[in-house]
Every structure is written in C-alpha cells, then in structure tokens.
Amino acid sequence: MINIYKINKEKFKSIYISVNFTMNVNREENSANALLASVLAKSSSKYNSQKEIEKYMASKYGASFDVNVEKYGDLYNIEFLVEGVNKEFLPNKEDITQDLISFLYDIIYNPNIKDGSFDETLVEREKEVILDKIRTKKDDKLRYGVLKMEEIMCQDEGFGMYVYGDEEIIQGITAKKLYDHYNKVINNSYITVIVSGNLKGYDGIEDVIRNKFETKNNSIPYSDLVYNSHKGTEQKKIKETFEESDTSQSVLSMGIRIKNSKIDDFYTLNLYNAILGATPSSKLFQNFREKESLAYTVRSRYYRFKDMIIIFAGIEKENYEKAKKVITKQITDIEEGNISDEEFNAAKESIIADLKEWDDSKIALSKMKISNILINNEKDVSVEDMIEKIKKVSKQDVIQISKNLEVEEIFLLGGGENE
Amino acid sequence: MNKTEVEICNELDEKTYKTVLKNGLEVYICKKKDFKKKIGMFGTKYGSVINEFENIENNEKIKVPDGIAHFLEHKLFEQEGANALDLFSKLGISSNAYTTFDHTVYYFETIDKFNQGLELLIKLVKTPYFTDKNVAKEQGIIAQEIKMYDDDPSFSVYFNTLKAMYSKNPVRIDIAGTVESISHITKEYLYTCYNTFYSPQNMFIVIIGDVDIDKTIEIIEENLRIYEKDYDNKKEIKDVKKFFEEEPKEVTQKEITQKMDIYMPQLCIGYKLDVVKNKEIIKRSIICDIISDLYFSRITPFFEKEYNKGVLSDVVDFDYEGSASFSHVIISAYSTNIEELKKDLAAYLKEIKTKEIDNEMFELVKKKKIGETIKKADNLNVCYRRIIESSLNNYDVYEDVNILNNISKEDIKEFLSLLDEEKQVFSILTQK
Numbered sequence: 001m002i003n004i005y006k007i008n009k010e011k012f013k014s015i016y017i018s019v020n021f022t023m024n025v026n027r028e029e030n031s032a033n034a035l036l037a038s039v040l041a042k043s044s045s046k047y048n049s050q051k052e053i054e055k056y057m058a059s060k061y062g063a064s065f066d067v068n069v070e071k072y073g074d075l076y077n078i079e080f081l082v083e084g085v086n087k088e089f090l091p092n093k094e095d096i097t098q099d100l101i102s103f104l105y106d107i108i109y110n111p112n113i114k115d116g117s118f119d120e121t122l123v124e125r126e127k128e129v130i131l132d133k134i135r136t137k138k139d140d141k142l143r144y145g146v147l148k149m150e151e152i153m154c155q156d157e158g159f160g161m162y163v164y165g166d167e168e169i170i171q172g173i174t175a176k177k178l179y180d181h182y183n184k185v186i187n188n189s190y191i192t193v194i195v196s197g198n199l200k201g202y203d204g205i206e207d208v209i210r211n212k213f214e215t216k217n218n219s220i221p222y223s224d225l226v227y228n229s230h231k232g233t234e235q236k237k238i239k240e241t242f243e244e245s246d247t248s249q250s251v252l253s254m255g256i257r258i259k260n261s262k263i264d265d266f267y268t269l270n271l272y273n274a275i276l277g278a279t280p281s282s283k284l285f286q287n288f289r290e291k292e293s294l295a296y297t298v299r300s301r302y303y304r305f306k307d308m309i310i311i312f313a314g315i316e317k318e319n320y321e322k323a324k325k326v327i328t329k330q331i332t333d334i335e336e337g338n339i340s341d342e343e344f345n346a347a348k349e350s351i352i353a354d355l356k357e358w359d360d361s362k363i364a365l366s367k368m369k370i371s372n373i374l375i376n377n378e379k380d381v382s383v384e385d386m387i388e389k390i391k392k393v394s395k396q397d398v399i400q401i402s403k404n405l406e407v408e409e410i411f412l413l414g415g416g417e418n419e
Numbered sequence: 420m421n422k423t424e425v426e427i428c429n430e431l432d433e434k435t436y437k438t439v440l441k442n443g444l445e446v447y448i449c450k451k452k453d454f455k456k457k458i459g460m461f462g463t464k465y466g467s468v469i470n471e472f473e474n475i476e477n478n479e480k481i482k483v484p485d486g487i488a489h490f491l492e493h494k495l496f497e498q499e500g501a502n503a504l505d506l507f508s509k510l511g512i513s514s515n516a517y518t519t520f521d522h523t524v525y526y527f528e529t530i531d532k533f534n535q536g537l538e539l540l541i542k543l544v545k546t547p548y549f550t551d552k553n554v555a556k557e558q559g560i561i562a563q564e565i566k567m568y569d570d571d572p573s574f575s576v577y578f579n580t581l582k583a584m585y586s587k588n589p590v591r592i593d594i595a596g597t598v599e600s601i602s603h604i605t606k607e608y609l610y611t612c613y614n615t616f617y618s619p620q621n622m623f624i625v626i627i628g629d630v631d632i633d634k635t636i637e638i639i640e641e642n643l644r645i646y647e648k649d650y651d652n653k654k655e656i657k658d659v660k661k662f663f664e665e666e667p668k669e670v671t672q673k674e675i676t677q678k679m680d681i682y683m684p685q686l687c688i689g690y691k692l693d694v695v696k697n698k699e700i701i702k703r704s705i706i707c708d709i710i711s712d713l714y715f716s717r718i719t720p721f722f723e724k725e726y727n728k729g730v731l732s733d734v735v736d737f738d739y740e741g742s743a744s745f746s747h748v749i750i751s752a753y754s755t756n757i758e759e760l761k762k763d764l765a766a767y768l769k770e771i772k773t774k775e776i777d778n779e780m781f782e783l784v785k786k787k788k789i790g791e792t793i794k795k796a797d798n799l800n801v802c803y804r805r806i807i808e809s810s811l812n813n814y815d816v817y818e819d820v821n822i823l824n825n826i827s828k829e830d831i832k833e834f835l836s837l838l839d840e841e842k843q844v845f846s847i848l849t850q851k
Contacts, residue, residue: 139572314563356455
C-alpha cells in the first residue's frame with residue numbers, strides 16, 4: 001500500500017505531483033541521501049543526461065521537475081516532483097500529465113544502473129555539487145546562525161545534521177555503495193504521494209498513480225518513523241558559543257527548548273511564537289527592532305517536530321549583551337502574563353490568515369498535508385479544524401505553556417569592528 | 420458610481436480592469452476567481468535613481484541625499500510612532516513595502532479584511548508623518564539593513580558590476596544609500612520628496628484577487644476624498660522634471676574585484692547599452708529571457724560541457740534591466756573555478772553572436788514559454804509584477820504575451836549584436 005492524497009482546486013491552471021520517501025537516518029545515511037537525490041535527478045535509464053531530461057520537460061510545455069531534500073524533525077524526506085499544465089489550458093488540449101507520471105516513475109524506479117552501480121563519472125561530479133553546498137553553508141550569515149543553532153540543539157539527532165550531509169562521509173561514497181544505499185531507500189521508506197492543483201478532467205488520476213507505483217508495493221509502516229528522538233537532560237546554565245567571522249554584522253541566535261509537550265500543544269505554541277517574534281506585532285519586532293533599534297532582522301521560528309524555538313537577529317557585535325537582555329525581557333514578560341489583548345489578538349489573526357492562505361498555493365497545500373500526516377499518526381487534519389483549535393487557545397494557555405520553555409543555548413557569529 | 424472608462428484586458432480566463440481616476444491615479448484590478456488571498460498595492464513611479472529634480476514646492480532644482488526614496492518608504496509606512504507593519508498586523512493583515520531603482524510600492528495581503536486593508540493603505544500613503552526624532556531612529560535600523568546587504572555576496576558582486584559600468588547615474592549606488600549618505604537625511608528633505616513624487620498622477624494602485632470591481636473603485640475614491648480636498652476638481656497634470664547627469668557611453672572600469680569571507684566565488688558580466696524607452700524595455704527583457712533558455716539553460720550543449728567540466732553547477736542568469744535612464748544586461752554565475760568560468764563565458768558570448776540559431780531549439784524554447792506563461796497565472800505575485808511593469812513602461816497589461824509570440828530569431832541576433840566588448844565589464848568576488 002502507498003498513501004495517495006488528492007487536493008483538487010479548480011482555480012489553478014496546473015497540477016503538482018509530489019512523491020515522498022520519508023525515513024529515519026544515521027549520519028552516513030543522511031549524507032548518502034543528499035548525494036542520491038542529486039544523482040537521481042540527473043538521469044534515468046531512459047533519459048541519460050540532464051540535458052535530455054530538461055529537453056523532455058521543455059517539450060511538455062515547460063513542465064518542472066526536481067528532487068528536493070528536506071527534514072521533518074529527525075526524519076529525512078526525499079521529494080520527487082513534477083508540475084505541468086492541465087490539458088484544459090494547452091493547445092489542442094494536449095494531455096501531458098500521464099507522461100509526467102511515467103517520467104517520475106522512471107526517475108525513481110529505473111535509474112541508470114550498470115553492473116550493480118551508478119555511473120561513476122556522474123557520481124563523482126554530483127559529489128562535488130554536494131560538497132560545494134556544504135562548503136557554502138556559511139556564505140549566508142543569518143541562515144548559518146540558525147543552522148548552527150539547530151546543530152547545537154540537536155546533536156546526534158537526525159535534525160541536527162545538515163541536510164546535505166558531511167564532507168568526509170560524502171567523499172567516501174562510491175558509485176557502488178550509492179547503489180546499495182538506493183536499494184535501501186527504495187525498500188525502507190514511508191511513501192506518500194500528493195497530487196494538488198486543478199484536477200478537472202483527471203478523475204482517474206489516483207488509479208493511474210496507484211497502478212503504476214503500487215507494483216512496487218513497498219512502503220514501510222508509519223510506526224517505524226521517529227520524528228523527535230530528543231531526550232531531555234538537566235541543563236541549569238545557558239551555554240554560549242562563539243565563532244569568528246570577518247563580516248560587518250554579527251548574527252545572534254538563541255535556542256529555546258519546549259519541555260513535556262503534547263501533540264495538541266502545537267496550537268498554543270504557535271500562538272506563543274507569534275507573540276514572541278513571528279509577526280510585526282510581536283514583542284521582538286516591537287521592542288528589539290522598533291524601540292531599541294537593535295536590528296533590522298529579528299525573528300523567532302517554532303519547530304513543530306522538534307519542540308523548540310530559535311530566535312535570530314543581525315546585530316552590532318558591541319550590542320551583544322544588551323541584545324541578550326532585551327530578548328530575555330520579552331520571554332519573561334510573556335511568562336509573567338504581560339500580554340496585551342492587542343498583541344494576543346494580532347498573533348491569533350496572523351496565524352489564522354496564514355492557514356487560510358495555504359489554499360492559494362499547490363506547494364503549500366502539499367507540504368501542509370504531509371507535515372500533518374507525519375506528525376498526527378497518519379491522520380489528516382483539515383485547515384478548518386486547525387483554525388478552530390487556534391481560535392480556542394486562551395491567553396492563559398499561552399502563559400501556562402511559557403513555563404515549559406527554557407533558553408538552553410546562545411550562539412554569536414563574529415563580525416563587527418576588530419577589538 | 421465611477422464614471423471613468425474601464426478598459427478590460429483578457430488572457431486565459433482572467434480579466435484585468437484599468438481605469439484612470441479624476442485625480443490622475445491609475446487603478447488596475449486583476450480578478451482572480453476563487454483565490455482566497457487579496458493583494459492591495461499603492462505605488463509611486465519614484466525610486467532610488469531619482470535624486471535630482473525640480474522641487475514642486477518652489478520650482479527650484481534640488482539634489483537630495485542617496486537612499487532617500489528607500490528612507491521615505493520606511494518612514495511613510497509608519498504613523499505617529501506606530502509601524503505600519505504592526506498596524507496591519509493588528510488587523511490580521513500582512514503588509515510590506517519595497518523600493519527599486521524606479522518605483523516604490525506599499526502593499527498588504529489579506530484573506531477577509533480587504534476593505535479595511537485598502538482603507539488603511541490609502542491612509543498611510545496619504546498621511547506623511549516625519550519628525551526629527553523618528554528620522555534619527557530610522558537611521559539606526561536602516562544602517563543595520565545596509566550592513567546586512569554588505570555581507571551578502573550576490574548583492575555585492577551585483578552592485579560592483581553597476582559601479583563598474585556607470586560613473587554618473589545613481590543606479591551605481593545601493594538603493595538604501597550608504598550609512599554616511601542617510602545621515603544627511605532630514606524631515607524637510609523627506610517632505611520635499613513626498614510632495615514632489617507622491618502626487619496621484621505619478622502613482623498607481625494595483626489590486627489582485629477575487630474582489631468586487633465597482634465596490635473596490637468606490638472605496639478607493641471615497642478614501643482619496645478624505646485626504647484630497649480638491650479630489651473632484653479638474654487639475655492640470657504636470658510631469659515632474661527630473662535631472663540626470665549625462666552618463667558617458669563608456670564603462671568606468673573594465674574589471675572590479677572584491678574579497679569577502681565566503682567560500683563560493685561569484686562572477687557578473689555587465690554590458691552597458693543605449694537607453695530605450697517604454698515598450699522597447701519589456702521587449703528587451705523578453706528577448707533576454709529567451710536568450711537565457713536558448714544559450715544558457717540546462718538544455719544547451721554549453722551548460723552540459725561546463726557542468727561536466729565541473730565549472731558550472733547551476734545555470735548562468737542572463738537578465739535585462741532597463742528604465743528611462745539606464746539600460747544593461749547582467750550575466751551572473753558562481754563557480755569554484757572562477758577564472759575558467761570567466762574565460763569560457765567570454766569566449767562563448769563572442770561565439771553566439773556569429774552562430775546561426777538552431778531552429779529546433781528555438782521552437783522548443785517557445786513551446787516551453789507557452790506553458791510557463793500559463794503556470795504563472797497560479798502565482799498572484801507574478802500577476803502584480805506584470806501589471807506594475809506595464810504601468811511603468813506604458814504598454815497594455817497583457818501585451819507582453821503578444822511581444823513574446825512575435826519575437827523572431829532575427830530579434831535575438833540583433834540584440835546579441837549590441838553586446839559590445841568595449842561596453843563589457845567583469846565583477847568578481849572571491850574568498851578572502
């Protein structure tokens with residue numbers, strides 16, 4: 001059995017098809033996945049070069065194809081996707097969707113294999129591509145500040161590993177080893193197919209996909225997946241980490257752990273995060289940026305799968321101590337119930353608006369679906385239900401939950417005038 | 420009810436309504452049936468390259484500090500101490516603003532508070548509030564924004580290219596100005612720029628979404644009347660006089676290099692071109708889009724060769740940028756082997772000028788473009804970009820599709836012949 005979900009919205013013009021392979025990984029598998037996705041995206045037994053693939057896509061009226069890698073908590077996800085226009089809108093009502101489904105199937109199940117190995121030249125080239133992605137990690141300083149905090153907060157957990165893996169491990173992977181890894185991924189993943197977009201005139205699309213893909217009949221059960229393996233340890237003191245960087249601005253990131261959370265706390269925590277730093281009405285934006293002029297960028301991000309929140313800001317190095325103080329004050333203020341009705345309602349409104357907005361994007365609809373399925377025991381949750389639950393959260397709930405939050409880590413990426 | 424004539428433009432099953440109100444303001448409404456989100460935008464045809472003009476208050480020529488259009492954007496989106504982002508956010512509406520070389524836009528996005536959003540947007544843009552104190556506070560925030568961009572490698576290599584091409588035109592300066600230049604901004608300067616460039620004849624409103632056309636125009640007029648006492652009187656439409664120092668045809672320097680604390684080196688090649696106007700701008704832009712696909716995308720032998728050599732991992736971008744005072748092509752790419760990339764790209768750019776265009780490739784690219792244009796309709800943000808482009812460059816909203824369909828191989832060859840080596844600059848960014 002594989003799970004196929006359809007999202008039909010006739011306001012769109014195209015159809016987005018996403019085939020997801022989700023799995024738990026160790027350090028080696030994490031790196032191998034990044035390389036595998038990159039290799040699979042470049043050829044199949046039918047289209048044996050990137051050029052051939054792209055020409056085929058162009059001939060299908062500029063359809064798009066990609067293989068993405070991402071994390072859902074500690075779970076690694078390889079997403080194979082195509083997007084093409086609904087026949088209704090194409091010259092002579094030409095139907096390209098069937099072809100795109102077959103193409104995706106070939107990319108996944110008929111890779112270019114000789115003598116039990118991927119093509120060596122291709123694998124060596126893709127290793128360089130992945131190595132460059134790892135080495136450029138620090139080129140975007142704000143993003144690096146966040147990545148580094150994820151790493152510090154989740155050491156030895158799936159989520160703490162960079163999605164493109166580790167330099168040394170990548171270097172050690174051979175074309176033969178990668179093929180062994182491919183077989184493991186194909187046979188030991190939780191498979192989800194999501195079709196979203198304008199499905200008018202495509203009533204049977206689910207069967208087409210099922211007939212094609214189910215011959216492989218190989219999804220592992222949901223119960224094999226563990227998306228948060230973090231084991232809480234007693235940490236009394238906040239740990240600070242510093243790293244040098246020759247830039248004009250410094251980046252501060254702060255990691256907050258959420259203790260003893262239940263699945264339905266998601267709604268309250270979302271609200272907590274919005275009040276703290278996810279919107280322009282938030283405490284951080286209002287005080288850290290507007291009142292104290294400490295930053296242009298300051299934000300907090302809630303990690304649903306990992307029960308944590310990361311705050312990040314681009315600051316002047318000399319303001320480091322003050323910045324910590326101002327952030328801490330915002331956190332304590334919420335704990336002490338210092339939330340105005342205005343702040344609370346603005347946060348709620350903003351979350352509800354975001355949820356409703358997902359309806360306008362095929363990709364957002366697809367991502368929301370898989371994320372809900374993975375976290376909720378394979379149970380899908382409707383946007384309407386999510387909105388109802390957000391509406392029910394009270395200020396008291398937010399204050400209550402703030403007591404389960406603890407700042408654990410602070411990271412500062414250098415920068416500023418030399419001292 | 421609105422008396423102004425309404426034009427309807429059609430593409431696929433969508434309609435964009437255009438009308439010019441009594442005060443000279445252009446209003447565009449792009450109907451997107453069944454989409455939940457509605458976007459409201461209020462913009463002015465005023466951006467960072469306009470820093471010398473005739474002051475509307477006293478008809479005298481004035482030069483203002485660099486970065487003021489962007490500074491004004493920050494300050495206007497604020498009301499008596501409250502940030503506009505926050506005012507919108509309190510209503511559950513998200514909002515933002517941006518400044519480019521030639522225009523500035525304020526916008527909001529909402530699901531079910533469209534009318535309130537539109538009222539607030541008009542109110543904010545129509546009621547400037549600048550004080551010495553709020554100007555000083557903003558200098559701190561914008562200084563951080565400038566420094567954030569200074570650390571951004573793609574941004575740096577791009578602006579270095581402009582610096583190498585231009586010696587006079589303000590396009591060579593960061594849109595936000597410099598920490599030094601913004602320190603000279605005063606509330607008086609801000610009012611002068613506001614009064615000169617935020618008059619209705621210089622502005623446009625763009626609405627995207629499933630809204631009621633008549634009702635929307637009614638709300639706009641009603642709210643404009645609150646802030647414009649003479650809204651219903653007939654006015655003489657006056658163009659603002661802008662001054663640009665004459666820009667030499669030659670580039671300033673052939674090559675510019677910078678070192679940064681980064682891993683991946685980057686390269687931009689710029690070609691300075693003669694300025695063209697209006698529809699010619701969008702035509703060049705579409706031609707460059709086709710050139711990207713035809714010569715640089717993953718379907719080309721060039722990309723395949725460079726990829727297999729390990730020189731390119733990602734496609735080369737080939738972009739056109741043009742407005743009333745500048746015109747250029749910027750080609751950008753990154754590589755760990757930047758010297759090889761530079762050599763190969765320079766040789767290839769020479770080669771494609773003389774080579775015949777492959778018929779099969781040309782037809783394939785056109786086919787690709789048909790599907791891509793249809794797919795774009797699913798993205799509301801692309802919808803508004805098209806409308807703003809058409810307003811800035813004075814052509815009908817959906818004319819770009821006609822232009823695209825009529826582009827011939829000869830148009831491509833002719834454009835490529837403009838890429839003169841004398842007007843070519845290289846900007847390189849490498850590891851420290």
